[in-house]
Amino acid sequence: MSNPATTRQRPALAVTVDLAAFTVRDGDLHVLLIERGRPPYTGQWALPGGHLEDGEDLDTAAARELAEETGVDLTGAHLEQVGAYGAPDRDPRRRVVTVCYLAVVPDAPEPAAGDDAAAAAWVPVGSILDGRAAVAFDHHRIIGDATERLRAKLEHSMIAAEFCPPEFTITELRRIYQAIWGHTLDQRNFHRKITGTPGAVIPTGNRTHGRGPGGRPAAQSGPVTGNSSATASNWRRR
Structure with missing residues (x-):
């Protein structure tokens, strides 16, 4: 058989x-x-x-x-x-x-x-x-x-920053999240969460001009080095 x-x-x-x-x-x-x-x-x-x-x-x-x-x-x-x-x-x-x-x-x-x-x-x-x-x-x-x-x-990564240029504003980053999730996010809560999360964004010391009065802070994603307080005027992406 x-x-x-x-x-x-x-x-x-x-x-x-x-x-x-x-x-x-x-x-x-x-x-x-x-x-x-x-x-x-x-x-x-x-x-x-x-x-x-x-x-x-x-x-x-x-x-x-x-x-x-x-x-x-x-x-x-x-x-x-x-x-x-x-x-x-x-x-x-x-x-x-x-x-x-x-x-x-x-x-x-x-x-x-x-x-x-x-x-x-x-x-x-x-x-x-x-x-x-x-x-x-x-x-x-x-x-x-x-x-x-x-x-x-x-929810667990900064993949949203991959949609952004090397330097970006927190507002631009929030708009990426909104586009992917398909709903509006509270501006203050988002800013507080992103800038308060270790390793999320790094301050750049630069300002983005032409996107609003005085320019909005720019940011970079990556491990936080040095002072990453939300009061920093700018952000950057590694």
């Missing part, structure tokens, strides 16, 4: 990467999407991504696919895995397991469609999560998971 363990057919599958690249524009959280230029789901929006090449690791494939399909460079950007998705019917062509990445793109450029993408655009996350903007495959779920990961990281 044959051993079922040795005769069982193992499924042939492909491994891909998908990217949920986020930025903040006009006070709203946006994700980078491409318009698919070929089947399946031709003409529908989807996350940038594609197959691994021979000898290529996952991180390299993620950065390459984003650059090829949108022209956006991830050099120096925050990049982390969100999870793997492998439902048998997630791709109508064959069995495909994809590894999704979350990327943070500050001061994001306008994307330029390339490779097999017909178009590329920054799309408000809210319009996807509430169903106004349809996306292909299981990308609605993936974008939702990546957004929840991003929101959860606000």
Whole structure:
């Protein structure tokens, strides 16, 4: 009698990467999407991504696919895995397991469609999560998971500062939190919490001009060194 363990057919599958690249524009959280230029789901929006090449690791494939399909460079950007998705019917062509990445793109450029993408655009996350903007495959779920990961990281990290320039004001930082969480925060409570948390921001000694009377204090994220009292006139990011 044959051993079922040795005769069982193992499924042939492909491994891909998908990217949920986020930025903040006009006070709203946006994700980078491409318009698919070929089947399946031709003409529908989807996350940038594609197959691994021979000898290529996952991180390299993620950065390459984003650059090829949108022209956006991830050099120096925050990049982390969100999870793997492998439902048998997630791709109508064959069995495909994809590894999704979350990327943070500050001061994001306008994307330029390339490779097999017909178009590329920054799309408000809210319009996807509430169903106004349809996306292909299981990308609605993936974008939702990546957004929840991003929101959860606000609770225990300074990932919000990754959306900011090297120096930023506390007001600008608060607006990032508001865009990601999707609701307004009390200005005084936020300022007190951020400037009172060890390791959150570092004073710069500079002032940001042109953003209000006298300029507002600028800040940098990173471990606190020296006096980080909330009465310091400026802040900086490491």
